[in-house]
Amino acid sequence: MAVAASQKTANDVRKTRKNPNPKRLGTRRDLEGLLVYVLLTLGLSMTLLPFFWMIFSALKTPTEMARIPPTFFPENPTLDNFETILHDPQLPLLRFYGNSLFVAVSNVISTLFTSSLLGYLFAKYEFRGKQALFGYFLLTMMIPGQVTMIPGYLILVKLHLINTLWGLILTSFLNAFGIFMMRQFIETIPDELLDAARIDGASEWQIYARVVVPQLGPALATLGTLTFMSNWNSYLWPMVVITEKERRTLPIILTWYSDQHGARPHMQMTATVMVVIPILLVYFFFQRWIVQGITMTGFK
């Protein structure tokens, strides 16, 4: 608050000459500043409330949970619910974390590779059919995933990849958004740099690997984080592809578990905490890249 006020003084000084009543303006501005913080804090609590409600519920005992009206803060916070969930033989959580991690990491790797390679191709090469191929990727971006979901499922059945994590991986090699984003970045790499490498005898693949990719650090971090999060949180497509319980990814196992424990909301919320918190940690570490990525592409 104090910082904001002192930074504003420069503007105020500039304006005092124009304004006949500088003192009144000053108080009005302070009030406005205060109002900004009040509104933002209000919004902040609305944003955080469901998170707190979830966490507090996970820390409550079943008896406290059953009380009407419910308490907000847990009276005797306990980690028993977490212990129960971690020792639940019906729910080998580690396996599901593993499944989700395997799919998400594989898809991040393949997306980063294909997006940077095709982005490079579209940015720096001229060839016949380039416009057609580029237009094709534009088109696939406009078609909702639900349109191709049904034949996608049928193709996986034919390939005997239904009910396997590979089914989720092999179908996500190409990412049109990733390609566009990388193309945008690679266009800013000067051609002279590439030509210099060519004169030094580097092959095109070497140029891609040793000249282009090292320039893409921030872009790869952004695309990688966004891809990881969308895979980690993905629900509909994994639910279509995977039916066997052991092979499910976290969001699907979470709904399964919550259906099993419909009458025990404290357990539902504990399971939700276990699924939601890891991704929030990832977010805190990679926040910068995510915000950058969204502002650049609007990609969800």
Added chain:
Amino acid sequence: MSVRASRSRRRRGGVEAGQRRFILGVTIPTVLYAAGLNVLSIVWAFALMFFEYSPGRGGGPILGLGGNNPFVGLAHFRNMIEGVTLEARLFHTSLKNTLIFAFAVLPLNLILTLPLAALIESVRGQLRSAFRAIYFLPAVTASVGVALMWGHMYHPQEGLLNAAIRTLGGSPVFWLSDPRLSFLGVSVAMWSVVIAYLWQDYGYNMVIFVAALQGIPKEFGEAAMIDGAGAWQAFRHVTIPLLRPTLLFVCVMTMLSSFQVFDIIQVMTNGGPRDQTRVLVLDIYLNAFRYQRMGWAAAASFVLLLVVMLVTVVQMRLLRTEWEY
């Protein structure tokens, strides 16, 4: 001299051959993969909607179409327009609900995110990043998690909302399951999922608006204020027009993603009560994978595609006209 020239020419030729090999080496696998998966999917989806197709039945030799999965031409679409059969009536309900959902979400989202972005943008330094980071938290939360969290907020007995209502002396509301409740002609269950969706989604647009606002020079707004405009007037007449391209983008993206809403609704209400929150993608999913009516589901997903394209084109037109002329 001549030796060097010929060598460099040879090397140039070598480079060009290398480039050609590289281009082919990248494009051929890409085209094969895209053709085998994505193009086939699109063609297959297009073909499916003219058939009565169920994957359990053995069909004809090509993609299992024909045979026990007979060609029905435009029957699915005729059926949808007539709206007599049960599946057609459910489709109508789903389409209507999807439109209600999207047209409730878009204005509410803008009313929330634009002022929020302006407020955040007016804060200086570290605090701004902190606010932005926290406001974005719901957007990175798995939508299934969001659905369960909000399901718990709305819970008739243990929910926070009803706890507040009880404290104020009211009687508990069955937010997600009472089909008789409505507000402004839209069911309360629908409003409830709209609110959960807004909570999850506003971070995206907020971040985009903050970035766009940062791109507008402060002097513009200050000049207007010196000329006697209030903060609101400056925002309305200076900032908003400058934000128009961003506004267009945000409107289109928000509309498109709310037309495709699925996760939150499937988990929170599964379309209930009495199909009041049944939306298109849920309808498509249930038809394709529960009832195995994939031909019908493909036809419904084609309608979704048309709606998506129509909305995109209309919004482009609407928001563009004003600043083109």
